[in-house]
Amino acid sequence: MSYAHPEYLVDTEWVANHLNDANVRVIESDEDPLLYAIGHIPGAVQVDWFSTLQHPLRRDFVTKEQFEEVASTLGITNDTTVVFYGDKSNWFACYALWLFQYYGHTNVKIMNGGRTKWEQEKRPLVKEVPSYARTTYSAKEADKSIRAFRDDIFKQIETKRPMVDVRSPKEYSGELTHMPNYPQEGATRGGHIPGAVSIPWSQAVNEADATFKTTEELVALYEGKNIKPDGEIIAYCRIGERSSLTWFVLKYLLGYEKVKNYDGSWTEWGNLVDAPIEK
Amino acid sequence: MTLPTKLQEIVDDIASMSREEKLETLIAYAESMPDLPERFKDERSKMEPVPECMTPVFIIAEKLESGGIFFHLDIPPQSPTVRGLASILTNGLNGCSLEEIISVPADFYIPMNLQEAVSQQRINGFIGVLAHMKQAAVKASS
Incomplete structure (x- = not known):
C-alpha cells in the first residue's frame, strides 16, 4: 500500500538526479545549524528554524512579508519545487516544510531519510554555499x-x-x-x-x-x-x-x-x- | 573574576567577533577537536556523561605529571555546534590546575555574546559541559 500523497516525498536518488534542475531548490534545515557549514548537498541552501523562520522579536514566525524576503533571497519562485532535508530524522525539515505550506507554497517535498541516509549512502557533501539570482516571491495569506x-x-x-x-x-x-x-x-x-x-x-x-x-x-x-x-x-x-x-x-x-x-x-x-x- | 589566561584570551577574542566570525570560529573549533584517544574507546562507563546535551557527550579528565588537568571529550561529528562550544572549554582549560578549573564561574561566557550565533538551549548545554568537566576534573584528582 503506497502513501496517500507520495508526491510529497522523494528519495535520495531523486535528489541526486535533480541537483542541477533549475526548477528545484533543495533546502537543508537542521536541529544543529552548523551542520550545513560542515557539509551539505551540492547546491542546497540553508533555512534555520530559529534565525531564518522565527520573528526576531515576538514568539511567532516571520510575517508574510518577511517570508517573501526569505524565499526571494533563496532564489525561490512561486513555481519552484522545494525539497527539504535535515538531521534528526527530518524534524526541522518537516517544520520548515510546514511553514512554507503555511504561507501557501504547496509544491514542497521531504527527502526521505534526510542527512542520515544521504551520508550513509556516501553521497557528496560540499562546503560551497551557492548563490541564486534573487526572485520576487509573493506569499499567500497564512493558512490557519x-x-x-x-x-x-x-x-x-x-x-x-x-x-x-x-x-x-x-x-x-x-x-x-x-x-x-x-x-x-x-x-x-x-x-x-x-x-x-x-x-x-x-x-x-x-x-x-x-x-x-x-x-x-x-x-x-x-x-x-x-x-x-x-x-x-x-x-x-x-x-x-x-x-x-x-x-x-x-x-x-x-x-x-x-x-x-x-x-x-x-x-x-x-x-x-x-x-x-x-x- | 579571574579566568585562566588561555580561556580569557579565547573569551576576549570571541567577544570582539561579528556573528559570522563567531560561527566560522565555532566550525573551526568543531573540526579541530581531536578524536577520543584509542585507549579510552572502551571506557565509556568511566567517562562523565553530560545529560544536559541533546547529543551524547562524554568527558574524561587525566591528571598530568605537571599537576594540571587534561580533558578528552567524545562528541559525534553530527553535532558540530556542541563540539565547537565544548572545544572552547578544552582549549581554554587543558593544562590548568583543578583550582583554576573549578573556579571558572558558570556565567563566564556572557561577554562572548554567543546568543547572537547560537540558540539559548545550546548555551545551556555548554554550561552543562563545563559543570561536568569540573566533576571529571575532581574525579581525576582524587
Whole structure:
C-alpha cells in the first residue's frame, strides 16, 4: 500500500538526479545549524528554524512579508519545487516544510531519510554555499487550517476532539517538564493536555536510516490509538518541531485532511495560567 | 573574576567577533577537536556523561605529571555546534590546575555574546559541559 500523497516525498536518488534542475531548490534545515557549514548537498541552501523562520522579536514566525524576503533571497519562485532535508530524522525539515505550506507554497517535498541516509549512502557533501539570482516571491495569506493556537486547544478539549502528544513518554506523564536532555526549554508544569494520546514522533520513523515507516505500520500506529482519518486532529510537542513531523505523516503519508500543528505546544500550555492539565 | 589566561584570551577574542566570525570560529573549533584517544574507546562507563546535551557527550579528565588537568571529550561529528562550544572549554582549560578549573564561574561566557550565533538551549548545554568537566576534573584528582 503506497502513501496517500507520495508526491510529497522523494528519495535520495531523486535528489541526486535533480541537483542541477533549475526548477528545484533543495533546502537543508537542521536541529544543529552548523551542520550545513560542515557539509551539505551540492547546491542546497540553508533555512534555520530559529534565525531564518522565527520573528526576531515576538514568539511567532516571520510575517508574510518577511517570508517573501526569505524565499526571494533563496532564489525561490512561486513555481519552484522545494525539497527539504535535515538531521534528526527530518524534524526541522518537516517544520520548515510546514511553514512554507503555511504561507501557501504547496509544491514542497521531504527527502526521505534526510542527512542520515544521504551520508550513509556516501553521497557528496560540499562546503560551497551557492548563490541564486534573487526572485520576487509573493506569499499567500497564512493558512490557519494547519496551525493551532491556544484557543483552538480549549475548543478541542471542550468538543473532545483528538490530540496527539508526540513528546517522549516521560514528558507526557509529567515526570519531566522538558525533553530528555533539553532542560532549558522547560515549562512550569508537567503533564499533558487533557484528552491527548501519547504517540511519540519517533515511532513513525525507522531508526536505522531515518526513513518513514510503511503505510501499514503507520496506520496500525495511529488508528491503534484512535487517531482516525476523519478526525479533526491537533498534534503538539514542546515547541512544535517534533509535531511537524507527525503532522507531515498524518497529512501526507496517511492522507488525513484535517490536521493542525500546535506550535505553541508544551512551552506555551505548560506555562499558561488557568489551562487544564492531566497527568 | 579571574579566568585562566588561555580561556580569557579565547573569551576576549570571541567577544570582539561579528556573528559570522563567531560561527566560522565555532566550525573551526568543531573540526579541530581531536578524536577520543584509542585507549579510552572502551571506557565509556568511566567517562562523565553530560545529560544536559541533546547529543551524547562524554568527558574524561587525566591528571598530568605537571599537576594540571587534561580533558578528552567524545562528541559525534553530527553535532558540530556542541563540539565547537565544548572545544572552547578544552582549549581554554587543558593544562590548568583543578583550582583554576573549578573556579571558572558558570556565567563566564556572557561577554562572548554567543546568543547572537547560537540558540539559548545550546548555551545551556555548554554550561552543562563545563559543570561536568569540573566533576571529571575532581574525579581525576582524587
